[in-house]
Amino acid sequence: MGSLLHSKSSISEWENVLKSEIWELEDNDLIPALALSYNHLPSHLKRCFAYCALFPKDYEFDKNCLIQLWIAENFVQFHNHKSTEDIGEQYFDDLLSRSFFQQSNKYKTCFVMHDLLNDLPKYVCEDICFRLGVDKTKGIPKTTRYFTFATNHVEYFDGFGSIHDVERLHTFMPTDWSWHCKMSIDDLFSKFKFLRVLxxxxxxxxxxxxxxxxxxxxxxxxxxSNTHIERLPESTCSLYNLQILKLNNCPLLKELPSNLHKLTNLRRLEFIYGY
Structure with a gap:
């Protein structure tokens, strides 16, 4: 609230905050002051913060990785004189300065959301974001665009269940280490034609x-990353919109496709090993 009011210079703006209907919010899981702070964010920051509904509570995320996800989802606006990464970093720093993120106590390069703030993006993205094993519903809504799962909930992870019906999924990602896919890998890759992030x-x-x-x-x-693949199929070279390809810690990887140069939009290719 201090950050929000700091940007308001007139008495009328302060009065508008005081008289906001959000103070009458009856949702017991959401603090009105936090919802009000979110509502006063610029639209581009709203999209970026709402995307963090993917993360479970206490999830520690890397700043650059999150910015890459924003770019892949086309949340970062194009600017003639700045790189997309620089603009994404500005977005991140804006949210950090407003206390929507805070630095991890364990790792200097990682950040977290406070538990109370974690409820806010999920409230905003309730119909389009689903966290397997965390969101207690009977099935995955067909409106879901963002899907994630934590490996400590692997007991719930059985062929993705009704996610087969979610045709327009944009993001699919795990949020922890080591998991086993119980459905056909080919099915996993072939079901979702509109994926932006896999x-x-x-x-x-x-x-x-x-x-x-x-x-x-x-x-x-x-x-x-962190898989036992030996090579990439040549069909990978037809992913003309691909911007980021990560092959970190793939010890069995022997070769890349011969036509990788056809990926004209590729801006980041990672081969980090041993981190």
Whole structure:
């Protein structure tokens, strides 16, 4: 609230905050002051913060990785004189200065959301974001665009259940280490034609990337880190919108496709090992 009111210079603006209907909010899980602070964010920051509904409570995220996700989802506005990454970093710093994020006590390069703030993006994105094993519903809504799961809930992870019906999923990603895919890997890659972000990092039984990966024409970020793949299929080179390809800690990886140069929008290719 202090950050919000600091940007208001007139008495009438302060009075508008005081008289806001949000103070009458009856949702017991949401603090009105936090909802009010969110409502006063610029639209581009609202989108970026709402996307953080993917993260479970106490989840520690890397600043650059989050910015990359924003870029892949097309949340970062284009600017003639600045790189997209620089603009994304400005967005992040704006949210950090407003206390929507805070630095982790464990790792200097990581950030977290306070538990109370974690409820806010989920409230905003209730119909389009689903966290498997965290959100206690009977099925996954067909309106879901963002899907994530924590591996400590692997007992709930059985072929994704009704996620087969979520045709327009934009983001699919795990939020923890080491998981086992109980459905066909080929099915996983072929079901979701509108994916922007696909992460199968740390999938313990991923040894081969299926040719169907080339059908994900909208894909902008593909993370295959910490898997046992040996190569990428040539069909990967038809992902013309791909901007980010992560192959970190893939010890069995022997070769890349010969036509990788066709990925003209690729801006980041990672081969980090041993971190």
């Amino acid at each position: 992460s199968v990092s740390n999938c313990s039984n991923l040894t081969k990337v299926p040719d169907s990966v080339g059908d994900l024409k909208h894909l902008r970020s593909l993370d295959l």
